[in-house]
Amino acid sequence: xxxxxxxxxxxxxxxxxxxxxxxxxxxxxxxxxxxxxxxxxxxxxxxxxxxxxxxxxxxxxxxxxxxxxxxxxxxxxxxxxxxxxxxxxxxxxxxxxxxxxxxxxxxxxxxxxxxxxxxxxxxxxxxxxxxxxxxxxxxxxxxxxxxxxxxxxxxxxxxxxxxxxxxxxxxxxx
Numbered sequence: 001x002x003x004x005x006x007x008x009x010x011x012x013x014x015x016x017x018x019x020x021x022x023x024x025x026x027x028x029x030x031x032x033x034x035x036x037x038x039x040x041x042x043x044x045x046x047x048x049x050x051x052x053x054x055x056x057x058x059x060x061x062x063x064x065x066x067x068x069x070x071x072x073x074x075x076x077x078x079x080x081x082x083x084x085x086x087x088x089x090x091x092x093x094x095x096x097x098x099x100x101x102x103x104x105x106x107x108x109x110x111x112x113x114x115x116x117x118x119x120x121x122x123x124x125x126x127x128x129x130x131x132x133x134x135x136x137x138x139x140x141x142x143x144x145x146x147x148x149x150x151x152x153x154x155x156x157x158x159x160x161x162x163x164x165x166x167x168x169x170x171x172x173x174x
Contacts, residue, residue, distance in 0.1 A: 046091025
């Protein structure tokens with residue numbers, strides 16, 4: 001379903017339960033995702049306009065920019081694409097801070113399972129072999145913390161530039 005105005009949904013709700021409206025206007029069911037509704041532009045936009053670390057950084061720092069940096073730490077082109085998409089589900093679910101993820105893990109583990117399922121679905125949709133980028137992600141998290149939480153050592157990308165760069169990087173490796 002594509003939304004063009006608020007009244008397309010329901011007079012009592014802006015968005016249907018369990019769903020979100022993507023940048024491209026698609027109603028996306030988080031608990032039952034349809035791969036045909038996954039759009040690269042929605043992923044790029046969602047990652048670029050979501051701030052890491054719950055916004056507790058010295059500067060705005062998007063998931064898209066973090067993903068670009070993780071990708072650049074990966075050695076092979078296939079792994080670089082996996083690094084770029086390692087948090088792709090966060091375009092739909094958002095970036096959750098560790099304490100919130102822990103609360104969800106304890107009280108609603110199926111939500112975290114659905115997040116991982118969506119990541120795998122995105123990899124499958126774009127024919128990207130899934131590979132473990134946890135070491136590169138960890139190294140980048142340490143760098144993020146030192147340079148964006150503790151210090152103000154870098155100039156980060158504005159969301160629109162992060163989005164464009166993320167899409168271009170994807171096209172270079174796909």
